[in-house]
Amino acid sequence: xxxxxxxxxxxxxxxxxxxxxxxxxxxxxxxxxxxxxxxxxxxxxxxxxxxxxxxxxxxxxxxxxxxxxxxxxx
Numbered sequence: 001x002x003x004x005x006x007x008x009x010x011x012x013x014x015x016x017x018x019x020x021x022x023x024x025x026x027x028x029x030x031x032x033x034x035x036x037x038x039x040x041x042x043x044x045x046x047x048x049x050x051x052x053x054x055x056x057x058x059x060x061x062x063x064x065x066x067x068x069x070x071x072x073x074x
Contacts, residue, residue, distance in 0.1 A: 012042055
């Protein structure tokens with residue numbers, strides 16, 4: 001499955017809303033590893049870390065991106 005940037009951004013917002021890669025993957029009916037891989041891809045493209053993986057809280061840059069994207073997609 002190939003993801004475009006819009007899809008990556010939507011996925012990012014969903015993971016941030018759910019505070020869980022697993023819950024986001026269940027809602028999308030795709031595997032948890034696939035979601036993790038796409039979040040990592042987005043982080044690599046943006047050259048930043050978006051989530052603190054221990055508690056899935058957004059980092060400073062993650063919050064900034066979330067605040068920009070949330071009104072657009074949802």
